[in-house]
Amino acid sequence: MHSATYRLNAVATMAFTGLLALCLAVSVxxxxxxxxxxxxxxxHGVHHFKPLGGNDEAVLSFQMKGDLSSCFSWNTKQLFAYIKIVYETERHVRNEVTVWDKVMTSTEEARIEEAFLSKYxxxxNGSDLRGRDVNLTLAWNVMPxxxxxYFGEKVFAAKMPSEYMSDGRQG
Structure with a gap:
């Protein structure tokens, strides 16, 4: 006859195997x-753009109209969306700076139509931003x-102002 621990082990193994198969089916x-x-x-605008300790600093605003709700499925826990500025300089081949981010947990939050100021x-790293062509990249990570x-992104071209400004003028 089988002992109670043997039977408990058989039941636990069966349950774990079933759970593993279910997780695999969900992933597929x-x-x-x-x-x-x-x-x-x-x-949308440049709120200040000035040299700061040998580096350029800018605070930007954006106009975004987007619908990321198609990223949601029944297995989506949340969506992490962010805007990064990507550009090249003579000293650094690739520069990426995140200026805005948002965690979205519903399809309603994933529909954005607004103007907003950069969070960061x-x-x-240097003073190479004046007149520079940059790419505004809207990127998202889907967390099931x-x-x-998995992730995706869309890229939009932009240009930084050719002169510094710190009086709140729109660019």
């Missing part, structure tokens, strides 16, 4: 979900309950 269903987010993003200042994380 996420592969069929195709997100098609729509967005437009432009630099754009600080260049079960399965692998």
């Amino acid at each position: 269903t996420e592969l069929a979900h195709k997100a098609n987010p729509e967005a437009s993003l432009k630099m 200042a754009l600080v260049d 309950y079960i399965g692998a994380l």
Whole structure:
């Protein structure tokens, strides 16, 4: 006859195997979900742009109209969206600076149509931002309950002002 511990081990193994199969099935269903987010993003204004300790610092505002709700599926826990400024300089081949971010937990939050100020200042390591062509990149990371994380991004061109300003003028 089998002991109680043997039977308990058999039940626990069966439950764990079933749970593992269920998690695998959930992960596979996420592969069929195709997100098609729509967005437009432009630099709305420059609120200050000045040298600061040998580096350039800028506070920007943006106009964004976007619908990231297609990133949500029944397995999506949250969506992390952020705006980064990407540019090249002579001293640094690739520069990426995050200037705004938001955690979204529902499809309603994933629909954005507003003008807003950057949460974080754009600080260049040097004084190379004047007149520089930059890419505004709206990126998002989808965090599912079960399965692998995935991400996407859309890129929009912009140009920094050619002169410093610190009086609150719009650029």
